[in-house]
Amino acid sequence: MTSGTHAIWQQDLLQALALNQAKPESKYVQLATVNTLGLPEVRTVVFRGFIENTCKIVIHTDQRSGKVEHLQAQTDIEICWYFAESREQFRIAAKAELVDQDNADQRNLRSEHWSQLSDAAKSSYFWPQPGQVLGLNQPEFEQQVNVAPETRNHISEHFSLVILDPYKVDHLQLTSPYHQRKIFELHGDDWRHRQINP
Amino acid sequence: MTSGTHAIWQQDLLQALALNQAKPESKYVQLATVNTLGLPEVRTVVFRGFIENTCKIVIHTDQRSGKVEHLQAQTDIEICWYFAESREQFRIAAKAELVDQDNADQRNLRSEHWSQLSDAAKSSYFWPQPGQVLGLNQPEFEQQVNVAPETRNHISEHFSLVILDPYKVDHLQLTSPYHQRKIFELHGDDWRHRQINP
Numbered sequence: 001m002t003s004g005t006h007a008i009w010q011q012d013l014l015q016a017l018a019l020n021q022a023k024p025e026s027k028y029v030q031l032a033t034v035n036t037l038g039l040p041e042v043r044t045v046v047f048r049g050f051i052e053n054t055c056k057i058v059i060h061t062d063q064r065s066g067k068v069e070h071l072q073a074q075t076d077i078e079i080c081w082y083f084a085e086s087r088e089q090f091r092i093a094a095k096a097e098l099v100d101q102d103n104a105d106q107r108n109l110r111s112e113h114w115s116q117l118s119d120a121a122k123s124s125y126f127w128p129q130p131g132q133v134l135g136l137n138q139p140e141f142e143q144q145v146n147v148a149p150e151t152r153n154h155i156s157e158h159f160s161l162v163i164l165d166p167y168k169v170d171h172l173q174l175t176s177p178y179h180q181r182k183i184f185e186l187h188g189d190d191w192r193h194r195q196i197n198p
Numbered sequence: 199m200t201s202g203t204h205a206i207w208q209q210d211l212l213q214a215l216a217l218n219q220a221k222p223e224s225k226y227v228q229l230a231t232v233n234t235l236g237l238p239e240v241r242t243v244v245f246r247g248f249i250e251n252t253c254k255i256v257i258h259t260d261q262r263s264g265k266v267e268h269l270q271a272q273t274d275i276e277i278c279w280y281f282a283e284s285r286e287q288f289r290i291a292a293k294a295e296l297v298d299q300d301n302a303d304q305r306n307l308r309s310e311h312w313s314q315l316s317d318a319a320k321s322s323y324f325w326p327q328p329g330q331v332l333g334l335n336q337p338e339f340e341q342q343v344n345v346a347p348e349t350r351n352h353i354s355e356h357f358s359l360v361i362l363d364p365y366k367v368d369h370l371q372l373t374s375p376y377h378q379r380k381i382f383e384l385h386g387d388d389w390r391h392r393q394i395n396p
Contacts (some may be wrong), residue, residue: 042230
């Protein structure tokens with residue numbers, strides 16, 4: 001089931017999150033996209049929770065970042081989530097939906113996520129264009145990144161959500177004496193799973 | 199420079215490895231490939247060191263794993279290396295070269311890597327085909343993965359190296375009050391770098 005109840009793999013993932021909650025980096029996942037040349041790119045992003053009563057995953061992005069261009073051309077992504085404490089990995093293939101300032105359907109969700117950000121995180125969305133050559137000297141840059149509180153009260157036009165709608169999950173557990181691996185696949189509204197050789 | 203001395207970004211990476219050496223997972227990196235449908239895939243792999251006097255990175259793979267097929271069709275990959283302790287990330291774009299049992303040039307390197315594996319790791323290369331449905335019951339599987347020492351003395355035909363030859367490195371440091379980001383790019387034999395907006 002994808003709504004109303006947790007998807008079956010989601011129970012495993014919630015358990016892993018609980019087991020690893022002492023480590024802040026357990027909420028860091030690697031997001032792989034394909035760039036416009038057809039080449040793979042991968043970077044660390046922060047898991048921002050599920051959309052209530054679904055297994056859809058929310059992350060944040062700056063609308064000016066490279067991955068936005070990738071997602072606009074190719075909505076299929078994969079995330080890799082490794083939990084060091086419990087020694088297990090989830091690979092989650094999903095369709096990505098971008099929620100930018102023009103998205104009317106998810107206006108409330110975007111506001112809600114903005115309001116939960118720290119002041120430092122809010123400020124980063126007012127910084128100069130990511131990826132451009134740092135054209136300022138240190139004091140100039142520090143001045144520019146020091147965003148006034150009244151500015152931060154408004155959602156930055158650069159702040160976007162990415163909603164990931166999973167369709168395949170590969171759960172690997174590095175247990176001893178041999179590893180265990182399960183594949184979950186969405187068929188219509190049903191998640192089916194099978195155990196495979198690790 | 200790419201040989202004889204360390205590439206300039208490699209100094210930063212070696213420093214990060216030293217700073218984070220207390221955590222075994224600091225040698226785990228996420229490898230992104232493009233599959234034969236043109237979609238991104240990403241999984242955790244273990245950093246097995248550099249090739250001496252170069253910045254080429256070695257990882258191991260089972261020749262039967264999905265990523266081998268990806269690398270045969272598309273040799274461009276990217277790895278993401280996040281260091282939780284020092285809060286920094288390296289994204290390394292590289293060309294991948296597969297070293298399987300038929301590779302004559304790197305025969306010694308492959309033997310050397312095999313000899314350094316633990317018995318458990320060696321055994322895993324004699325396991326049944328990864329990714330196939332687990333067709334055995336628990337006792338049958340345990341019997342099959344319990345590989346005899348005389349078998350492990352020979353290099354498994356499934357054991358391959360992947361040598362990654364970097365051409366672009368993106369080093370992000372999550373420093374306060376603002377992040378720092380540098381891009382290193384290979385031009386001929388020279389690495390050039392610039393500081394960019396984070």
